[in-house]
Amino acid sequence: MGIPLRNMHEWSNRNGKMFKEFVFSDFIEAFSWMTKVALWAEKIDHHPEWTNHWNRVSVTLCTHSQGNTITDKDHALARIMDQLYHAQQ
Amino acid sequence: MGIPLRNMHEWSNRNGKMFKEFVFSDFIEAFSWMTKVALWAEKIDHHPEWTNHWNRVSVTLCTHSQGNTITDKDHALARIMDQLYHAQQ
Amino acid sequence: MGIPLRNMHEWSNRNGKMFKEFVFSDFIEAFSWMTKVALWAEKIDHHPEWTNHWNRVSVTLCTHSQGNTITDKDHALARIMDQLYHAQQ
Amino acid sequence: MGIPLRNMHEWSNRNGKMFKEFVFSDFIEAFSWMTKVALWAEKIDHHPEWTNHWNRVSVTLCTHSQGNTITDKDHALARIMDQLYHAQQ
Numbered sequence A, B, C, D: 001m002g003i004p005l006r007n008m009h010e011w012s013n014r015n016g017k018m019f020k021e022f023v024f025s026d027f028i029e030a031f032s033w034m035t036k037v038a039l040w041a042e043k044i045d046h047h048p049e050w051t052n053h054w055n056r057v058s059v060t061l062c063t064h065s066q067g068n069t070i071t072d073k074d075h076a077l078a079r080i081m082d083q084l085y086h087a088q089q
Helices: A027-044 A073-088 B027-044 B072-088 C025-042 C072-087 D027-044 D071-089
Strands: A012-014 A015-022 A051-052 A054-063 B012-014 B019-023 B050-052 B056-061 C010-015 C019-022 C047-051 C056-061 D012-016 D017-023 D049-054 D058-061
Touching: A015 A073, A027 A051, A027 A054, A027 A073, A027 B027, A027 C025, A027 D027, A051 B050, A054 A073, A054 B019, A073 B072, A073 D012, B012 D071, B019 B072, B027 B072, B027 C025, B027 D027, B056 B072, B056 C072, C019 C072, C019 D058, C025 C047, C025 C072, C025 D027, C072 D071, D017 D071, D027 D049, D027 D058
Parallel strands: none
Antiparallel strands: A012 A015, A015 A054, A051 A054, A051 D049, B012 B019, B019 B056, B050 B056, B050 C047, C010 C019, C019 C056, C047 C056, D012 D017, D017 D058, D049 D058
């Protein structure tokens, strides 16, 4: 859809945690994606800290049992989120 | 993916009601689609009769307030289901 | 709430499978319960065959990998469904 | 369950917006409540800004079309959230 947003799908490091904002067309799209992620999160037993406001979802990932550092679990959940997001676009 | 299923996206008439089966890759995909449809169904105040079994969802549509006949409301909900389904594939 | 329905919370045997119908106050209550069950089902990797129509959810349980017989997995999922249902009433 | 938390169910005013934190027993309970609220939010076309972290959901309410002030819509959504929360405990 037009010029690709170069850093659209990148995660950034914010205060030692992984951070990314996902943007959807509306609330239903955003919340359905959250449901999909929720099912995966519970399955792999690793949960995000996430904020939703209508069509936007901001995600912060870190591993509490490892002193709030970034671990493989966070990278795995980030990959799931990205894949589910791209599949929906 | 291989030979296209010619009538894949068609609704059929079964005992005077609209009927269609949707197939997904797994339970998470199927249930997330159901969540999306549920949000729309409640919004337009028209609900399906649907059966889910892992990656499959069979849908039956008719309008109870109109003697279980097929009305515009059913066609509207069918269109929403189709659009959300195709967007997810 | 009036006279207790004696067999309300019993599962019956229907064609060699466990069967039960759950009744809710409306669609939102029914679908939210389904979401809760879906999260558990995916977590324990055992899924129901279920039909929803507005405020009703009919559930059939059996274990496909065991020749569609009833196994401990079905009893475990049935218990989860009952507990989540009672917690919501 | 023990000493009632006196202000547990109160909303506070934070920077001119309504704010409240809801605490659940686990992620499944928290996310199922969010699903229920999401269905209502879309139905009444008024959406929260909310942050979830495992068993916690922090909610901020204001009305954007009214200059981010607190309106009847926010009070209505707050009531729905409270009722659904209490019904689940």
